[in-house]
Amino acid sequence: MRVEVGEAMNARTESRYVKDKKIGEGTYAVVYQGTEISTQRMVAIKKIKMGHFKSGLDMSAIREVKALRELAHPNVIELIDVFSHKTNLNLVLEFLDTDLEMVIKDTDLIFKAADIKSWLLMTLRGLHHCHRNWLLHRDLKPNNLLIARDGQLKLADFGLARDYGEMTATMTSQVVTRWYRAPELLFGAKRYGYGIDIWSVGCIFAELMLRTPYLPGDTDMEQLDTIFRALGTPTEDEWPHLTSLPDYVQFKAYPKTPLRTLFTATTADALDLLEKMLVYNPVKRTSALEAIQHPYFQNLPRPTHPARLPKPAMNINEGSVAAKRRLDPG
Amino acid sequence: MATVDRFLPAYSSSEDACPICKSSRYLNPNMKLLVPPCFHKMCEACIDRIFSLGPAPCPVCQQILRKTNFWTQKFEDLQVERELQIRKRIAKFFNKRTEDFKSLRLYNDYLEEVEELTFNLINGVDVQETEERIQRFAQENRDLIASNAARQQREERMLNHRLKQERSDKEHQRQLYLQQLEEEEVVKRTQKNAIINQLASSNQSASEIVARNAITLKKSSMAPSAARATPSSSGPTGDWMYNGAHLDDDEDMDIDSEEFDPLSSLYCDVGGFELKPEYYDPMASAIQNPQMATAGGYLTRFSHQRSLEAAFTGLLIPPLSDSIPSPPS
Numbered sequence: 309m310r311v312e313v314g315e316a317m318n319a320r321t322e323s324r325y326v327k328d329k330k331i332g333e334g335t336y337a338v339v340y341q342g343t344e345i346s347t348q349r350m351v352a353i354k355k356i357k358m359g360h361f362k363s364g365l366d367m368s369a370i371r372e373v374k375a376l377r378e379l380a381h382p383n384v385i386e387l388i389d390v391f392s393h394k395t396n397l398n399l400v401l402e403f404l405d406t407d408l409e410m411v412i413k414d415t416d417l418i419f420k421a422a423d424i425k426s427w428l429l430m431t432l433r434g435l436h437h438c439h440r441n442w443l444l445h446r447d448l449k450p451n452n453l454l455i456a457r458d459g460q461l462k463l464a465d466f467g468l469a470r471d472y473g474e475m476t477a478t479m480t481s482q483v484v485t486r487w488y489r490a491p492e493l494l495f496g497a498k499r500y501g502y503g504i505d506i507w508s509v510g511c512i513f514a515e516l517m518l519r520t521p522y523l524p525g526d527t528d529m530e531q532l533d534t535i536f537r538a539l540g541t542p543t544e545d546e547w548p549h550l551t552s553l554p555d556y557v558q559f560k561a562y563p564k565t566p567l568r569t570l571f572t573a574t575t576a577d578a579l580d581l582l583e584k585m586l587v588y589n590p591v592k593r594t595s596a597l598e599a600i601q602h603p604y605f606q607n608l609p610r611p612t613h614p615a616r617l618p619k620p621a622m623n624i625n626e627g628s629v630a631a632k633r634r635l636d637p638g
Numbered sequence: 639m640a641t642v643d644r645f646l647p648a649y650s651s652s653e654d655a656c657p658i659c660k661s662s663r664y665l666n667p668n669m670k671l672l673v674p675p676c677f678h679k680m681c682e683a684c685i686d687r688i689f690s691l692g693p694a695p696c697p698v699c700q701q702i703l704r705k706t707n708f709w710t711q712k713f714e715d716l717q718v719e720r721e722l723q724i725r726k727r728i729a730k731f732f733n734k735r736t737e738d739f740k741s742l743r744l745y746n747d748y749l750e751e752v753e754e755l756t757f758n759l760i761n762g763v764d765v766q767e768t769e770e771r772i773q774r775f776a777q778e779n780r781d782l783i784a785s786n787a788a789r790q791q792r793e794e795r796m797l798n799h800r801l802k803q804e805r806s807d808k809e810h811q812r813q814l815y816l817q818q819l820e821e822e823e824v825v826k827r828t829q830k831n832a833i834i835n836q837l838a839s840s841n842q843s844a845s846e847i848v849a850r851n852a853i854t855l856k857k858s859s860m861a862p863s864a865a866r867a868t869p870s871s872s873g874p875t876g877d878w879m880y881n882g883a884h885l886d887d888d889e890d891m892d893i894d895s896e897e898f899d900p901l902s903s904l905y906c907d908v909g910g911f912e913l914k915p916e917y918y919d920p921m922a923s924a925i926q927n928p929q930m931a932t933a934g935g936y937l938t939r940f941s942h943q944r945s946l947e948a949a950f951t952g953l954l955i956p957p958l959s960d961s962i963p964s965p966p967s
Binding site (some may be wrong): 380381429432433436437440441442472473474475476490492495497498499500501502503504537538547548549550552553554565569570572589590591593597600605 | 665666667668900901903904905919921922924925927929930931932933934935936937938940941943944947
């Protein structure tokens with residue numbers, strides 16, 4: 309009897325949406341563009357593939373639903389509904405046009421200081437909302453920062469997100485796309501905090517200014533080497549107990565070079581904030597809240613209004629490119 | 639060590655890397671690669687390291703080099719670089735001009751000969767004989783070469799002087815322009831203040847005053863500036879990555895976003911407790927390696943704060959007055 313009630317509810321949810329067309333496919337999901345029938349609102353329907361998971365549901369689908377059910381914020385993607393169809397799980401998500409990676413790569417667009425400030429502020433707002441609800445995103449990178457038609461930037465792809473702070477739980481260090489992965493994760497830390505997300509935001513901030521990935525490493529070892537070459541090799545003094553991390557390896561001692569040598573045209577307040585986000589000791593690294601309160605956001609120029617931010621020129625039908633890349637396994 | 643050429647900037651590419659110390663342009667944008675006579679280039683730091691104590695062998699080909707013999711690379715192709723060096727040397731001796739010859743024909747023959755010598759040196763044809771011919775020419779024409787060199791120097795000085803003049807003229811113009819902008823700014827501010835005063839004292843309708851003044855404001859200045867966004871900060875701070883940002887007229891934000899609070903949220907802050915720096919917590923022993931946890935960025939504070947927040951969530955929030963449910967009957 310119970311089962312039938314559940315099935316009826318599910319059927320009712322499912323009947324509220326129509327799938328229009330497939331716009332992208334990744335390893336674990338297919339994304340369709342769809343419409344909510346009652347409001348004609350455009351939605352994205354993410355159909356989780358069940359085939360190759362031997363027991364039960366895919367972990368990242370569970371993580372995504374769990375995380376998004378908790379969060380409601382203008383800078384976090386909205387999970388509108390969940391329903392199942394036969395053996396497939398379907399997530400109904402807010403439909404978003406493009407992502408920050410597309411914006412960065414579009415060489416026709418010119419970024420002003422105020423534009424970068426605006427994107428960074430929206431990212432930090434969304435992230436602060438996650439952190440104050442004890443949730444780590446664990447996969448921040450430009451192509452997981454989606455951009456709505458009205459210019460609002462929204463954190464998306466919570467497939468790796470999980471809660472943090474629990475005393476008993478250890479977590480995996482195999483998270484976050486390599487170029488945006490914090491050094492403590494590369495050294496195999498099993499307990500960590502919000503610092504790992506801040507590191508990613510720091511890398512994204514640098515990428516917005518450079519228009520090219522800031523710390524691109526080909527392997528995990530090379531990633532550490534790239535980080536140390538750019539920011540100097542950390543010492544026990546600036547990062548206490550560094551050597552006790554599980555995968556710690558001694559690296560060549562590179563000198564610390566001031567960020568100014570690479571970011572030649574940036575204002576001092578921007579560099580100060582970047583430096584605070586890329587502090588080696590995760591305990592000393594700035595938090596999302598502190599970052600939002602940093603003078604960089606109060607000083608001129610003011611952040612650009614989201615509606616006036618530069619956007620790649622494209623028509624509605626070309627949304628599929630963004631959707632497709634968004635699904636790449638992180 | 640290396641001469642700076644105003645007209646031809648040093649060659650530099652993002653793929654540059656010093657073959658000796660492997661430092662790359664990506665991480666050291668200021669790296670300078672210099673070329674020695676044997677054309678095995680290396681970065682300035684390496685040169686300082688190897689040659690600061692006097693002549694030393696090139697790390698690649700062992701040819702003895704001196705620090706003073708390095709020059710900045712101008713061309714991507716080192717062959718071109720080598721040709722340039724040879725031509726420079728030749729030009730030092732063969733500096734005759736058209737007016738030193740009786741006819742154009744003779745001058746052309748002379749140029750032809752110079753070109754032949756240069757070609758021989760570049761391609762390594764009869765190097766010995768060519769060198770001798772150069773020496774002979776230099777001996778025979780010593781006086782003429784010296785006087786021509788002096789003339790050349792004089793001309794160069796003149797050119798330098800002219801360029802300097804042009805630069806200072808430009809700077810002067812820029813100063814004038816900036817001054818003009820500043821003056822416009824002052825005028826605009828006084829006009830704005832006048833409107834405010836008028837609004838405060840006059841009993842005409844506000845919209846009328848604003849509309850009338852808007853016309854005069856528009857007329858008085860066509861170039862908006864960034865400084866008006868907030869009166870508290872002085873001067874244009876907008877110049878960042880993008881020159882002329884202060885000439886952009888969508889710089890100022892909407893009025894309502896001035897009061898925009900980036901920390902606003904639909905969620906209530908959980909309060910009512912005070913987080914102590916330390917608690918008696920038997921669970922903390924579950925962390926077997928506390929040093930490792932600290933190094934990873936984990937703080938026991940997270941756990942305590944989270945537990946307290948969980949306990950206090952919704953506890954001290956008064957219900958909305960119009961939604962108090964009626965007691966069950």
